[in-house]
Amino acid sequence: MKHAVTYELLKKDSRTKARRGRVHTPHGTIETPVFMPVGTAATVKAMRPEQVKEMGAQIILSNTYHLYLRPGHEIVREAGGLHKFMNWDRAILTDSGGFQVFSLGALRKITEEGVQFRSHIDGSKHMLSPEKSMEIQNALGSDIMMAFDECAPYPSDRDYVKNSLERTTRWLKRCKEYHKDTERQSLFGIMQGGMYKDLRYESAMQVVDLDLPGYAIGGLSVGEPKELMLDILDDCVDYLPEEKARYLMGVGSPDYLFEGVERGVDMFDCVLPTRIARHGMAMTSYGRVNIKNAKYERDFEALDPECDCYTCRNYSKAYLRHLYKCDEMLSAMLLSNHNLHFLVNMMGNIRKAIEEDRFLEYKNEFYTKYGRF
Ligand SMILES: CNc1nc2c(CC[C@H]3O[C@@H](OC)[C@H](O)[C@@H]3OC)c3nc(N)[nH]c(=O)c3cc2[nH]1
Ligand SMILES: [Zn+2]
Numbered sequence: 001m002k003h004a005v006t007y008e009l010l011k012k013d014s015r016t017k018a019r020r021g022r023v024h025t026p027h028g029t030i031e032t033p034v035f036m037p038v039g040t041a042a043t044v045k046a047m048r049p050e051q052v053k054e055m056g057a058q059i060i061l062s063n064t065y066h067l068y069l070r071p072g073h074e075i076v077r078e079a080g081g082l083h084k085f086m087n088w089d090r091a092i093l094t095d096s097g098g099f100q101v102f103s104l105g106a107l108r109k110i111t112e113e114g115v116q117f118r119s120h121i122d123g124s125k126h127m128l129s130p131e132k133s134m135e136i137q138n139a140l141g142s143d144i145m146m147a148f149d150e151c152a153p154y155p156s157d158r159d160y161v162k163n164s165l166e167r168t169t170r171w172l173k174r175c176k177e178y179h180k181d182t183e184r185q186s187l188f189g190i191m192q193g194g195m196y197k198d199l200r201y202e203s204a205m206q207v208v209d210l211d212l213p214g215y216a217i218g219g220l221s222v223g224e225p226k227e228l229m230l231d232i233l234d235d236c237v238d239y240l241p242e243e244k245a246r247y248l249m250g251v252g253s254p255d256y257l258f259e260g261v262e263r264g265v266d267m268f269d270c271v272l273p274t275r276i277a278r279h280g281m282a283m284t285s286y287g288r289v290n291i292k293n294a295k296y297e298r299d300f301e302a303l304d305p306e307c308d309c310y311t312c313r314n315y316s317k318a319y320l321r322h323l324y325k326c327d328e329m330l331s332a333m334l335l336s337n338h339n340l341h342f343l344v345n346m347m348g349n350i351r352k353a354i355e356e357d358r359f360l361e362y363k364n365e366f367y368t369k370y371g372r373f
Contacts, residue, residue: 005026016262027143033350036267037344038060045274055344061093062086069119093144097136098115099151099249141185146188149172150164150192151192190215191215204239214244217233233259233263261354283342292324302315
């Protein structure tokens with residue numbers, strides 16, 4: 001059968017596991033490695049779609065949990081699907097809701113059937129199951145649908161993680177069984193296994209056995225120390241087939257992106273760029289800038305001298321600091337625009353560096369200038 005989404009490997013780095021590829025989708029081709037802006041409630045916060053497109057973003061993310069609760073997936077279906085509803089004609093990936101139920105929902109109860117929870121919005125009772133998650137993602141019409149899984153909390157004991165990953169595999173089979181229109185939308189499996197390397201292997205073998213168009217590494221970036229995350233990640237990527245796309249969920253800041261690329265990851269997502277923007281923080285070529293700092297009061301230079309984004313071309317740090325101090329909406333808009341542009345642009349430079357076989361040199365140059373992460 002023809003899959004909606006396919007991965008094409010273009011070039012492997014000669015000294016690391018970094019790789020340059022493409023993810024072909026019904027809404028366009030995604031150059032990888034790629035950073036995917038997060039648009040949880042069908043909007044990349046404080047950004048118009050044209051701006052997200054103009055900076056070069058090829059795919060954005062949205063969320064089953066949020067859109068099911070508000071406005072409701074049937075309304076999005078009646079609107080013609082998420083692409084139409086939010087005026088975004090490039091690719092969309094939706095998460096399955098499992099993670100959000102645990103990070104946002106209240107009074108949860110896990111059974112073989114699925115997860116019962118109360119809405120964090122109005123306390124109403126709901127049930128998410130593999131079938132329900134697929135029904136919602138079918139209604140949203142995303143190009144890539146994530147399997148309904150359980151992301152075990154950190155830390156979790158071994159028995160819990162083992163039972164959880166086995167139930168996640170049973171849920172994945174139910175997702176695959178339910179999803180019929182494989183030429184319109186592709187289902188990605190998610191490997192779990194917590195911080196236990198042997199359980200990671202078990203989960204990967206069970207997930208890969210279902211021969212899906214792409215796979216995600218879940219259960220990481222959940223509060224574990226960086227060196228532990230990277231140690232687990234080192235193994236996880238090798239358990240996934242080379243000819244399929246690999247997505248590391250919930251990652252990340254610039255250093256995690258470099259470390260993930262170096263270990264063979266193709267796709268990344270993180271709320272950081274827009275979230276820290278709302279708190280007056282910017283990522284720049286010379287490290288983080290906390291715009292509320294008094295030292296910027298008379299700093300009439302651009303946020304990042306090496307950035308050509310709309311924010312850096314037209315406004316000074318002094319003005320951005322003023323906007324933040326006045327709690328003006330334009331503050332979040334301009335800082336979000338820059339932070340997203342910064343990460344999307346950085347990934348473009350990483351892709352170019354892999355093409356020119358100088359990924360490690362670019363990584364070291366970036367780290368030296370950026371300083372402390
Ligand atoms: C932050 N760390 C982290 N996030 C994670 C997410 C949410 C990403 C999703 O959450 C939204 O941003 C809040 C993004 O939109 C993304 O959607 C795809 C995960 N989702 C699933 N289904 N399974 C996991 O194991 C998992 C692990 C994560 N670790
Ligand atoms: Zn900029």
